[in-house]
Amino acid sequence: MIYLGIPAWARECEQIENWSGLGPARAARLVQFGPMSFYYWNCDKYVAAYGGNVIYGWQIVAVPGLFAKALHHAVVEAEDGSLVDPTDPYGVHTGETTILLDNSLQPARDYPPLYSNKYLPFSEQGANACRLVRDAEEDQLEICRRLNAIAKSQGIEWSPEEYRGPDLTEEVHFLHDAYAETQQRISAAYDFCRSILDANKSS
Template sequence: MEIVPPNITEEVKDFCSEISTGPLVYLSIQKEKYSLLDECFPNVQKKIEQDGGNILYGWKIWMIPNLFIEAEFHSIWESEQGDWIDITPNRSGENKILFLHDKNNGYNDKQVNNIRKNLSNNRLIDDYILINNALYHFTNYGENSFQRVRTFEDIDADILEWIYEWKESLEELIEIGNGPGCSCPCGSGLKYKKCHAKELRKMAAAIVKKFNADIRNK
């Protein structure tokens, strides 16, 4: 376990302090032969069954400097000697993670939404955060929050397709450094902010409102 150096950016410190007062550390990823990609909770439970120790909950932190920071709910393994180790490989192939311990949160088989923050004045990133929140609330309403695999039919499938299409489009625009004044991905030739921006914000906000209420009432 490597304590995060004092020169870590104030943006990261401020973001993490809003989530948890736990320690922020760099951890090496030391996957086991049975470790599944991005499946931290079952991975750690199997590790405990074989080698003892404990499960620790917290948040995996990453950022695009000056643009965007994100926290994903995550679990790591604590050995009986007190060593903290991440045993879960990730899709990016990184061999270390920035981990924020959060002793006040646990896991009850329900999906947990990521925490995201725009670090810039780029409204595209606000829209990207909104569409990701819409995706979370739409795919986790009712019993879906306990399901690893979900199926959607008819109008629900159409809504999900719309969410994914805009999520991917906004990702591509942000990755190449665009802002809301860029050409709209729909191909109209108009600027995004003059074309689909208002519709996207209205639709995504409506999805969050409707299905967030459904989650709370289940």
């Protein structure tokens, strides 16, 4: 993982706010509660246990100096108006999640919605790195969408606790192989980012 959390007060956040048309960026305090990737369900359970409301938006992380990435996310608005993130963090963090609030997408809970991420290059170098990462990650996301569609068509129910994937039909075997290939591309794209960062440090 090469992503770092960007504090809501950081200079890059102003650029991200202008780019997204959302904002201002807010900080949500991270609490250890539920696993990464299950943010919608984690928030539901947190609200059931402690109160508050589930709200949605875009979590902001970045490869410093290269590009920012916005992932659809959910946090909890506590009764005092503060934000809490009950999901294990994505990338390196400082105890907070930076989020641009946006309730225009409110996903159902039957299957992961798999919304596309948003990417913002910070420089020409960043644009090249961003393109490699975005293309590989988006291809992988499309494979996940197809796997979910197969599961739905076979009547396989999904839940974060019980999901083990659809029956391994021939098409699913093919998709699993394609998924592994995209994982290799993502790793190669991350290595490319690291090579740029290392070169910039030594120059």
